[in-house]
Amino acid sequence: MSTNVDDQKLEQKPVFKASSFQIIKASKKKYVWKSLKQIIASEKTLPWPEDCVHYGSINAPPSFKPPQKFSDLSGLPAPYTDPQTRLRYANKEEYATIIDLPMDITAGYLALRGATSIVG
Template sequence: MSTNDQRLEYLRQVAAPNEIPVPSPYKKPQLQHAAGAPKKRGFRRHKNARQLVSEELRRINAALEASVVGEPPNERKKLRVRVSHFSVDAPPSIRPTKRYCDITGLAANYKSPTNNLRYYNAEIYQMVVKPMAPGVDQEYLKLRGANFVLK
């Protein structure tokens, strides 16, 4: 016997006590084929937006029809809700809004305490924001829609 055959024989001897018989409490019999091979599960398909909207339309219409059984048929047609891509409302985002520098348009890391302008770094603050005239900062804030008008 060669050394490779001896190694294979040793591995078979070691692996033999580790095998679990088919009617095991760890293996579900409904997932086993008759031949003993595990049954393949069909892959799970995610539904696209059109399918979700059409299912929601069917659910809403079924609920409306169940609630107005005693009304005439022409009244039922008026109550049908038309669901489309434009009528589906989403809740507001829970992620924080992104803040951008009012001067450069880069991601704003800081905010000036005197005039509420957002700026990218200390260099922009020293060169642009700090020496800014009083009316100019309101023009920058007006571009962002955050200006305040004193009356």
């Protein structure tokens, strides 16, 4: 009796599935993220109304806050500047490192930041 019931269950197809239903395997290709430059370029090609706001149309006024300064060695917020070398530092350990640096490396740090060369 149980074999007859099992045979009936196998023969019955689910009502909610269509007969043309097929399983398609997803590709193993990973999603590639777009950069902001690519997003702006693709938005410029689309026809936008005049009052629509998108990445390319946002015009922000200049900030009234001064730019935040970061340490030249560690990248941490730097409240201090060495008056001799003009390198920015965050704590006393970085200052001890700055004192021991030769002038060519100090000039390299300033060049990376885009600061003017050392005077004196």
